[in-house]
Structure formats: structure tokens, C-alpha cells
Amino acid sequence: MHSSSERVLPDCWGHRGASAAFPENTLASFEAAIRDGAEGIESADVHVSSDDVVIMFHDPDLSRTTDSTGAIKDRTWYGENGMEHVRTVKEPKQAIPTFAETITLLMQPENQHVKFNVDSDWETKLAPRLVLGLWHPSFIAAAKESLPYLTRSFIGISPSLARTYFWDHCDFFSMSFAVLATSDGEKFRKECQDAGKKLMVWTVNKPEHMMEAVRWGVDCILTDVTRTWLDMRSALYADYEKTGLQYSRIFLWTTLDYWTPIQMLRQTAHVKRLQSIAGPFTTAATVTVSAAA
Incomplete structure (x- = not known):
């Protein structure tokens, strides 16, 4: 039995930042x-x-989170009607950041400990801190060819997809909490640990879910409520057993979303959506990737 001080608990990554408190x-x-x-x-x-400006934004269009509308690819950044003037709906209202502005933030000396999941300074100070997330296998070869210095991560909800197409090409696996709670998710967690793959889980906002992720032995918890996990982690370091006893595991059996049949349906729909966006998963893609390794 490890003492609280000897335990290594999961890192805290902000899901789109501290997005419970800010846009x-x-x-x-x-x-x-x-x-x-x-x-x-x-x-x-x-x-x-x-007009070829790279911006930080989740959706392909602006309508869900901003005071504007339209597909980003069809909008300009600069100009009277440019997206540089768009603001978030959620308070406090914020501008959409460009990728360049975000990198500038990360390159500030006080922030250079922070990893980010998307000159000599680039090679030594920034590239080692970037993790390139991949959803579709068709992007693996391009990632290896164009960004060979970046750590690659699979992001998804399907252990089967991760095993079949991404296992040999990624060091990180970023999986949904719900799928890791299933029996196949448990098997996948063990496979990652046995192979030395880093396992990240998202999006974990409830303390009882955070505690369960700790029990699983994941490497990183992605959360909207960074302060909640960091405070809980401090409590676990102070007294692991006492803190852990506060959180029941019964939700694993009483929450429909964590049942295997539900997750299988979600995974099937997810794969179909990915293929509709970026094309089918083909054996040819796998051969191409292997040749580029």
C-alpha cells in the first residue's frame, strides 16, 4: 500500500481552458x-x-458560442465584418484567439511548464509541449510527415478504433470517461498501462468521477473545473484513504450511459459520423501509414 505522499496522481488539463468559469x-x-x-x-x-488565419475554436461555425454566425472557413478574420470583432455570448465576453496569440501566451516564461494539446525556440521550448490530437486514421500519415516532432494522441470513444488504427502510431490515448467505465474500457486501460501508453480521460467534472479516474490509474484528467480537481488532488496527497472514502462508486452501475450496449451504439454512430466527414477507414490508409513510419 502506497502512502499518500508516494502516490502519483493524474495531471490536470483544462478542457478548452477553465471553461466552467470562462468562455x-x-x-x-x-x-x-x-x-x-x-x-x-x-x-x-x-x-x-x-483569409488564412488559424483560430482557436471548437465548432466549424460560430453560432453556438458567439454573437455571430456562419462557417469559419467562409468568414474572413480581418475587415469590417471579420471574425476579429466577434465576441462570445458567455460572460465575460471574449474575443476568439488566434493560434499565434495562444502560442504567445504559452511562450511567456511563467507559462512554459504548461503542455498544450493541439526557430530554435520552437524546437526546444514549444514542440515538446504540444500534443497533436487525431480522431481519424487518414491524418496519421500526414501528421508523421509534416509534424514528426510532435507527440501524437488518439482522441475518441472507441477502444476498437484505437487498437485497430492508432495503437502503433500514438503514445497518448485520450478517451471519454463513459467508455473507460465499460468492461472493454477496463480492458483497454490495462492494455495501455501494460504497453506504457499514456491514458487521458475526458471530460471529468464531477468529484466522484475524478476519484474513479484516479482509481483507474489514468495519467491525466481533462476537466472544465480545473480548480476542483487540483483541490481534490491536494486532499488526496494529504490523506488518500480518507478522501477516497468520500466518493461512492455506485454511479457506475446506476448510470445508463456507462452500460456497454449504450456505448456500443454511441461508438457506431461516432464512427459513421467520422467517416462522413473525413472518409472511410480503409486498409489502404493503414498500409500508407505503416510505410511512412
Whole structure:
């Protein structure tokens, strides 16, 4: 039995920053997560405007979170009607950050401990801190060819997809909490641990779910509430047994979303959606990737 001080508990990564407190994927949200003490920021969310500006944004269009509308790829960044003037609906209202602005934030000396999931300074100070998230296997070969220096991570809800297409090409696996709670998820967790793969879990906002992720032995918890996990982690380091006893596991059996049949249906729908967006998963893609390894 390890003492509290000997345990290694999961890192804290802000999901789109500290997005419970600030608008998601904004500099304010990123800065809040860093101030809270998060070790990383998850924001595998970049799009390119029609005038070739890379921006940090989750959705392909603006309508859900901002006071504007339209597909990002069809909108300009600069100009009278450019997206540089768009603001979030959620208070405090924020501008959409560009990728360049985000990198500038990360390169500030006080922030250089932070990892980010999307010159000599680039090679030594930034590249080792970036994790490239991949959803579809068709992007693996391009990632290896164009960004060979970046750590690659599979992001998804399907252990089967992870095993079949990404296992040999990724060091990190970023999986939904719900799928890791299933029997196949338990098997996948063990496979990652046995193979030395890093396991990240998202999006974990409830303390009882955080405690369960700790019991699983994951390497990183992605959360909207960075302060909640960091405070809980401090309590676990102080007294693991006492803190752990506060959180029941009964939700694993009483929550419909964690039942295997439900997750299988979700995974099937998810794979169909991925294929509709980026094309089918083919054996040819696997051969191409292997040749590029």
C-alpha cells in the first residue's frame, strides 16, 4: 500500500481552458487554467478562416458560442465584418484567439511548464509541449510527415478504433470517461498501462468521477473545473484513504450511459459520423501509414 505522499496522481488539463468559469477556448479561459495550476490545456480545436488565419475554436461555425454566425472557413478574420470583432455570448465576453496569440501566451516564461494539446525556440521550448490530437486514421500519415516532432494522441470513444488504427502510431490515448467505465474500457486501460501508453480521460467534472479516474490509474484528467480537481488532488496527497472514502462508486452501475450496449451504439454512430466527414477507414490508409513510419 502506497502512502499518500508516494502516490502519483493524474495531471490536470483544462478542457478548452477553465471553461466552467470562462468562455471556452479563449485566452481568459487558458489563463485561468494556468493560474489554477493546471499542467496542460486541451484545445484540439483549430480552424482556418477564408483569409488564412488559424483560430482557436471548437465548432466549424460560430453560432453556438458567439454573437455571430456562419462557417469559419467562409468568414474572413480581418475587415469590417471579420471574425476579429466577434465576441462570445458567455460572460465575460471574449474575443476568439488566434493560434499565434495562444502560442504567445504559452511562450511567456511563467507559462512554459504548461503542455498544450493541439526557430530554435520552437524546437526546444514549444514542440515538446504540444500534443497533436487525431480522431481519424487518414491524418496519421500526414501528421508523421509534416509534424514528426510532435507527440501524437488518439482522441475518441472507441477502444476498437484505437487498437485497430492508432495503437502503433500514438503514445497518448485520450478517451471519454463513459467508455473507460465499460468492461472493454477496463480492458483497454490495462492494455495501455501494460504497453506504457499514456491514458487521458475526458471530460471529468464531477468529484466522484475524478476519484474513479484516479482509481483507474489514468495519467491525466481533462476537466472544465480545473480548480476542483487540483483541490481534490491536494486532499488526496494529504490523506488518500480518507478522501477516497468520500466518493461512492455506485454511479457506475446506476448510470445508463456507462452500460456497454449504450456505448456500443454511441461508438457506431461516432464512427459513421467520422467517416462522413473525413472518409472511410480503409486498409489502404493503414498500409500508407505503416510505410511512412
